[in-house]
Amino acid sequence: MAIVTLEAMKAELGILDDVDDTMISAKIEESQAWLESFLGYAIADEYPDTVPADLVMAVKMQCAHMYENREATIAGVSIQLVPNGVDDIIANRRRYSFDGA
Numbered sequence: 001m002a003i004v005t006l007e008a009m010k011a012e013l014g015i016l017d018d019v020d021d022t023m024i025s026a027k028i029e030e031s032q033a034w035l036e037s038f039l040g041y042a043i044a045d046e047y048p049d050t051v052p053a054d055l056v057m058a059v060k061m062q063c064a065h066m067y068e069n070r071e072a073t074i075a076g077v078s079i080q081l082v083p084n085g086v087d088d089i090i091a092n093r094r095r096y097s098f099d100g101a
Contacts, residue, residue, distance in 0.1 A: 001044045002028050003051045004059045012060050013067060024067060031062035035086070040095035058089040 006025050010016075013024070035058055036042055043055055065086075 002032055003043050003056055004028050004032070004063065009060060009063055013064060020067075024063070027063045027066045028059065031066055032059050035059055035062060035090065038090045039093055052093070054089045055093060058086045061086050 006021060006028065009024055009028055010021075015024070032043065035055070043051060043059075047055070
């Protein structure tokens with residue numbers, strides 16, 4: 001189950017029309033799945049009542065990135081990592097296992 005609604009994501013992106021609704025919905029699902037693969041758990045299962053705001057923000061950040069940068073490469077642009085980005089949130093919330101379980 002997606003923790004970010006289409007309406008919330010469109011507001012985050014500043015999109016007012018419905019042209020890309022199908023694509024944005026897919027990007028939300030893809031972003032959450034990507035995040036969960038690094039976290040080691042399904043977010044909605046781990047937090048059935050209230051999802052922490054930082055995980056909601058991480059899904060929105062990843063989704064915005066995937067929507068706005070649909071290609072694997074960018075040419076002619078300087079790129080920097082954003083402080084307190086998705087990687088930082090994952091590091092704080094990740095379930096680590098070193099015993100093979």
